[in-house]
Structures are given as C-alpha cells and as structure tokens.
Amino acid sequence: MRIGLIAINGVRPHDPALTALGHSLYGVAERWRHIASLPSLALLTLAGMTGRDHDYAYWELDDLEKQDPLPADFDLVALSSYSARIGTAYELSERYRALGIPTVIGGPHVSCLPEEAAAHCDAVVVGEGESSWPELLRDCERGHLRRFYGDLEAGFDMAQAPVPAYELLDLTKYNRLPVQTSRGCPHRCEFCASSVLIAGKYKQKPIEKVLAEIDKIKSLWKRPFIELADDNSFVDMRYWKCLLRELKDCNIRWFTQTDIAVARDDELLTLLRDSGCVQLLIGFESPSPDDLRGLELKCDWKSVHMRGAAEAIRKIQGHGITVLGCFVLGMDAQGPDCFDAVCRFCHETELFDVQVTVLTPFPGTPLYARLLEEGRLLEPEAWHTCTLYDVNFVPRHMTPEELADGFRYLITRVYAPDETKWRRRCFRNHLRESKVES
Secondary structure (H helix, E strand, O other): OEEEEEEEOOOOOOOHHHHHHHHHOHHHHHHHHHHOOOOOHHHHHHHHHHHHHOEEEEEEHHHHOOOOOOOOOOOEEEEEEOHHHHHHHHHHHHHHHHOOOOEEEEOHHHHHOHHHHHOOOOEEEOOOHHHOHHHHHHHHHHOOOOOEEOOOOOOOOHHHOOOOOHHHOOHHHOOOEEEOOEEOOOOOEOOOOOHHHOOOOOEEOOHHHHHHHHHHHHHHOOOOEEEEOOOOOOOOHHHHHHHHHHHOOOOOEEEEEEOHHHHHOHHHHHHHHHHOEEEEEEEEEOOOHHHHOOOEOOOOHHHHHHHHHHHHHHHHHHOOOEEEEEEEEOOOOOOOOHHHHHHHHHHHHOOOEEEEEEOOOOOOOHHHHHHHHOOOEOOOOOHHHOOOOOOOEOOOOOOHHHHHHHHHHHHHHHOOHHHHHHHHHHHHHHHHHHHHHO
16 A cells, blocks of 8 residues: 655644744744654654555655645555644545545544544544554555544553654754654653653663664764653663663764753763763743642652752753753743743753743643633633643633733743843853863
8 A cells, every 4th residue: 555644743823922923033933943843753653663565655744735736646644643733634634535545643632532533534543553553554455444443551562663764754854853762751740741641651662672763863864863752761760871871872962851850860961961962851840849739640749859950950951961941831829920930940040941831731631621620721622722832721820811921921031032142151151161170
C-alpha cells in the first residue's frame, strides 16, 4: 500500500493581541517557532515499524496545503494532531474520504475522545499506536477497517521500539529532530496533557535503541540538533549516566525537559555538558511554592522543591547548560500579582530563556474534569482554544479578562528585547568567569 502520513503540528493563539505581539517581539516568535519546528515522531515511528512492506510519504500540513490538487495517490491516509488543531484534522480527513481514500487519526486528543473522532474518519487509534498499527494495516489491505484500534490500557514495550523513518523528511525544513528515551512522568500534574494520557506508567527505551536512532539521524545529518521527546528525563539516574557516557562520543547537540532534581548531582551535570546537552527545559510553573500545592495528584513534589529553584538554576547554568524556565498562569492559588512575580523571578535568577503559558484544560486531563464539574469552563468543547495561550476557563482569583490582560503584559516584560539580551549576556559572562577561575 501507499500510505500518506500527514502531521498537523504547530499552534498559534486566537487572541489577536497575542498574535500581534508574536509579530513585534522576537522572543515570542522564537518560542512559537521552536514549539512548532518538530516533525511528528509518532507518524515516523509507525512508518519505521513496517519498513519496505509499504510505501510512505510524509507531509507537514503547511506544505500539503500548497499543493493543488491535493495529493491523492494513497491507499490510506494517517493523520496526527493535537487538540488545538483537531478540527483541521477532521476537515482534512473528510476531504480524503470524499476522494474514496480511507483515513485513520491518532494522538492524545482522539485517544480521549474516540467517539468524536470516529465521526470524521474510518478508524481511530487509541493509546500507543505501535500496539495496533500492524493489525490496522492488515485490515486496510483486506478492505475491512474497524472503527477503533488499541486502548489506553494496552502498553507498548519500548524494547520493541522501531527506528523512526527519519529518511522520509526533508531535513532542510527542520532545525531539530526528535528522539524519545521515555514515556510518562512520575509527577502526574493535574494539567498535564502529555504522554501520560496514552502511556499509563513511566517507562524507558533501552539504551541501544536510543543510540540506534541517533546513528540513523547522523547518517542523514552530520552534526544534528536533537530534542528528546521525553516528558521528564533523568528519572532513572543510573540509566542516564550510562547513556550520557555513550552520547559523549556522538558529536551531537541536544535538548530535553526535566525537573530541578537534576541540579542535585554534580556528576550528572558534568556528563550532560560533556555529552552535548545545551539546554534543559524545567517546568517551574510558579515562583511561589504556595501556588503549587495540590498541582500534582500524588504529592506536592514541585511545591517542596521550588524553594531551591534559584540555586538549581545557578548550578545548572554554571555548568554551561542554559535553562528554559516554564511558567503557567491562572492556577487556582494565583491572583493578579502572579505576573509581576514571574517577571521578578526570571530577572533575579537570570534565566537564559523563558516560556510562559496559560493554564489550559485539555480534554482527558484531571484539570478538565474538575473545571467542568465546577462549571468553570467557558466553552467546554472549544478545542481550538487549547493553544496554551488562550483563556477558556474562569480563574479562581481573577476574571478571564484579567488573566488574558495580565498574560499579554507578562509577555511584553519577559520577552522585551533588552531584558532577553540582558539575561543571555549574564549567562555568557558567568560562563567566562567560571572558565577563568577553573
């Protein structure tokens, strides 16, 4: 069969004032560009499962839409998207079905709302796609697709993970490529809509599998920049110290996300630097430990450890690794003073980079269920607002308008050119000083 893989990635706010800021502030545009710059690892992984048994074509939606007429030489079209653009995925699926081409949709959104998705496609993949993709292809060849494949309980053994089909990509379109070493996160935050929605427990890919994927990328891109598609790296320190010693000789640059526990281990930080890690994304969520109470469903880990965040940032950046600090605005304990608090924290800690988002009730998350029960969702099925930048709920200590206005104000502060340049200059100066001292 010839299979079309179509990735519908990237999000932009619907708030026109925020869109205007994205055009006027370089730092805003830079963050949005990085978020949207990755190809769909899910689709590439599915293609890698079957290799030469089928013929695949990979498209990003933006490139596909430039084609006239719509590419249609497919026996099956597989689409992957997130909540914010799921409406676009449904519309494209209907267009292909009108051409007589069966479609299948997967991803976190449809895994949570399979019946909704089934109204717009021939088959829905629920949960981890690797578990059901081979069966789906066999059924498609026979002309008997079922409505649903997979479930949220059937876990996939990452020891069986295929090497993604990176060769399908036009590498001139990307500034980084994804590799996944783990799925899930032990913290289980109420608002998290990441792989915890489709992978029930934290699990890791064998080191030799990770290295094989990096080797594949290096065969296509001599010195690549790799983003680890992990929810929380470094949970298993023994695993990571073994992997980092292997990565040291790979001649790559890479980025991942983790929590501030990474700063406790000097050996780990040294291994990170030596292996080519250039930046760590850390979800601080709020500079106030009090704001973080109740955020996690199992414990208050972030609230307890936030008190050491400033020292953790200094220690990580002192090893030559920049920190991208992430903050969420609109949590229940936050009032209108939270915007200035984030500004102060970013300035005082000299964070190299900052990402600010609005609390977003994604479908399938405990946050969505709670706000729906409390009657605080403005439009319960307005999936297009799940951009991380648009307000679709009533905060506890602000009005929706106060949250939206405060968020725009915060963006103008943390992404102001002078402030951004100052924070990054501080990092370079401290790095030079530490090298002189050593």
